[in-house]
Amino acid sequence: MKVLFVCAGNAFRSPLAEALLKKLREDIEVDSAGIHPASRIAGATKKFLDRESALKNVKPRPEGIDSKNLEDYDLIIVMESWQRQAIIRLNPKVRDRIKVWDIPDPYYLPPEEANRVFETIKVKVEELAKQI
Secondary structure, rough: OOEEEEEEOOHHHHHHHHHHHHHHHOOOOHHHHHHOOOOOOOHHHHHHHHHHHHHHHHHOOEEEHOOOOOOHHOOOEEEEHHHHHHHHHHOHHHHHHEEEEOOOHHOOOHHHHHHHHHHHHHHHHHHHHHHH
């Protein structure tokens, strides 16, 4: 089983989800990418992962969706529906492998609201870990 998490910049949501799922399910391959990759993983993401004892699972830097072979993944989870459309434009064959979580980008949110986004991702990742 191979899972890919996708968000806008691969700085907040998708690397967080990747690191958490890697912690919970060492038996599956997990990766993440951004439609428009940022220059670094967000400090808030690293701080949350540190509290969750998952910081060791975070990737060193954001990666772009164009660096991934989308057909290699059994499940592609995007944080917003526009990201689903972007992936379908890149590779229509993976349309049926994409799931949308509808999780807002915490980039412009105050810290307490961003933390709520991270908690939502944590719950969804825990549910996913049990399902797959």
